[in-house]
Amino acid sequence: MTQLINTLENCWYLSPPWGKQMPPLTINLLERVYVTTSNSFGYCCGVEWLQDDWNYAVALDNEVVYTSVNQLIGTGKLQPAIDKPVFALGKKVVFRCNRDISKLRIVQGIHQIEDFWTYTVEWVSPELCECDGKLITSGDRRAWVTDTDLARV
Template sequence: MTEQINELERCWYLSPPWRGEIPPVEVNLWERVYFTPLRTFGYCSGFQWSKGEWVYLIDLKDEIVQTIKQEIIGTGRMEANTVRKPAYVVGDRVMLVNDAPGTKQRLVLGLQVVDKTWFYLVEWRSPMLIKSTSTFNRFSLVREEDLVRVMV
């Protein structure tokens, strides 16, 4: 467990070319948190970098909610889990397996565990493209099998 957290901590200060530094997360994976809007406890099952801030995925028994740091209070207590370490961490450079030749590298911008399986948030459409009037999402949650690590 500690190895997993230490491995994740190494990537907090990466700077994607279109943003500044990414600040550290407020809570750790599997940390028990108090979710203030519903006045209940849950645990952090993932997080992702979105619109200049961390969005936390909190497992509340029956559902997983997305929230920001102002709505959670970390307890410092880690929940037991049997999920293996994630293959990628925030900031890892990857490519999608099924992309056409010449496709650019992507950064892992978030991770989430669902039913004991890791999913990784990658940006598949550049923020540098001309803005569209459609509400087209630039991000995608993908499985480990859909990614290939890029060595730099």
């Protein structure tokens, strides 16, 4: 039994939350978008897998708003002169800062903060519990890290 728990612990981070294939993004990183709720234009400065769907971060003037794709209209035009992220969504990486357990992770989010790209990876495995016959996870297990915290597999 202990071996099964260790195997689950080591493999959890390689099991993407979206299943076997990553769903496509509707809005691309750095794409100019129209935010229908605020009637304004901005650009997509981040995306993260949350609650079984992609959640988009949009830079509007001096603030960043987080929204679903239902409130965005893409223009297909990309922001010029901004460096692209080092790692891509869904790619396997080595998380250098975690010494206790498997270091392999999947990039589940990318955000541009100031002039730097940050990446969302799972920090710890979930606590599993059962509710109404369904297995659910609890707690926020994600961390935002920089490309210096990650290495290519």
